[in-house]
Amino acid sequence: MGKAAAPTARPMTGRWRVTSYWPFVLPAVIIVGAVIVFPWAFTLWMSLHQWTIGGTSSFVGLANYLRLPTDPRFAEAAVHTLYYTVLAVVLPLLLGTISAVVFHARFPLRGFLRGVFVMPMMATPVAIALVWTMMFHPQLGVLNYLLSLVGLPPQLWVFAPSTVIPSLVLVETWQWTPLVMLILLGGLAAIPTEPYESALIDGASRWQMFVHITLPMIAPFMMVAAIIRTIDAVKSFDIIYAITQGGPGTASETINLYLYSVAFAYYDIGYGSAIAVVFFALVVALAALLLMLRNRTKWTDVGGAL
Template sequence: MPVIDGSQTIRLAPNYWPFVVPALVVVGAVIVFPWAFTLWMSVNRWTLGQSRSFAGMENYLRLASDPRFWESLVHTLTYTLSVAAPMLLGTLAALIFDARFPLRGLLRGVFVMPMMATPVAVALVWTMMFHPQLGVLNYLLSLVGIPAQEWIFNANTVIPSLVAVETWQWTPLVMLIVLGGLASVPREPFESAEIDGANAWQQFRYLTLPMIAPFLMIAVIIRTIDALKSFDIIYAMTQGGPGTASETINIYLYNTAFSYYDIGYGSAMAVVFFVVIVALSFALLMLRQRSQWIDTEGK
């Protein structure tokens, strides 16, 4: 209640804590506590069904000498590089759908349909298509005289096959992001470029690409983080096989914690992987800060 003393009025500051506390409780319960508990488990020697004991940095030192962990890290980074394919194809698709032609809206809707499917459903469909004897892909290859491939059943081709599925499903997302950037690009610089005699490639290289660079960086950040933590499609299609040829850190972590019940070692792996993701995300955000809107008049 305000206190009035003559001509002076004292107003109490509004209290926002009743609105902030519920959010803080949710954040603490959903984010802070799980990570604090994971850190605590990572410094313990803990296998389900056995007694727990303090291990200090033992689990982290074990990671440094674990060849399977380093192999899974290489697989994770290799799989993450697959973001280059949907970036290129998504940008190309955005340029195509930005033009005006008949049935453009219908074709846009068809193009984004893979992104709407659930990952496990996508994995099951592509697993059937990749079947060496019964899959439709080998049948199509036989029509043009190409020998049948083993796809996800061969250690040499399993990662490229998974990258193909990743590209098929998430190229539409990149297309939508870039298409939004193209919709915000002003037309005046292109009209001036046409008057000056610039061809289509020159307009794209010196006008379109610099203007949509912030949107491309957003797409790169989203897809890189998503590819790093990808689990469902890989596990549903290969379970990390054949052998460990497609075992990413997520798959190895899952097997360690929930198949071998080594909770302490799996928690240490989760902490290290989290640090890798944070470092890479920070680097990408720094690059995002450097991508500025380009003044086409050179001012």
């Protein structure tokens, strides 16, 4: 009786193949839709309705948007936002550039001092607000004590309409100048040494090298820092609310704070949603403009020949 023939081995073939990438992408799409798309779509829907918390909603179309140009408090908040943003961008950019040049040089304990300098940006906004509120106190604050040491009169700081926004910008500058410095330090580290060596041979001064070599080379990095600071300053809320709540009166009320008051103090959800949509559109337009300017900023656009 002969031996039975051994069964021939069959190559194993996969029974399940992924024919599309959608099974992997779909969870992320669902999460993005639930967290980002749906809230904004619902906000847009609410902005077209007259709706107060606890009441019924009624469709009013563009009435909430047409109300904005005639709202004097919204116009005042827009001016405060612009004023605050300009100061909160220019001052950190200026001081951050100076700090980056200083900390780029080699000196003892440079690494330690860099670490100390960036500590403000690690603190939480509410803690910063509480500390600065005590420092701003007209009678007990340390700032007026320091002014008295140099013979200057005491100030009301955040308790006067004329000085409240510059005082808030002082806090913003103290916290975010280190961020600008870190961005520009990266730009300074990327500059080659050859241009400086050539400038020294030609007899250029340090100021000439800074104006004609350093500034043109770090201009794109300055634009990046300006974009980040502008977007952050426009939507600033926590520091302002924790220190002044928009006061005294409405002297420091920005669009963000006015939006909060309309929606959660006056419970006018429809009008508050319209403000949110317009504010979001302004932020997007501003970001697009800054990015366009950033793309046009070349390494040789600033400065000239020595």
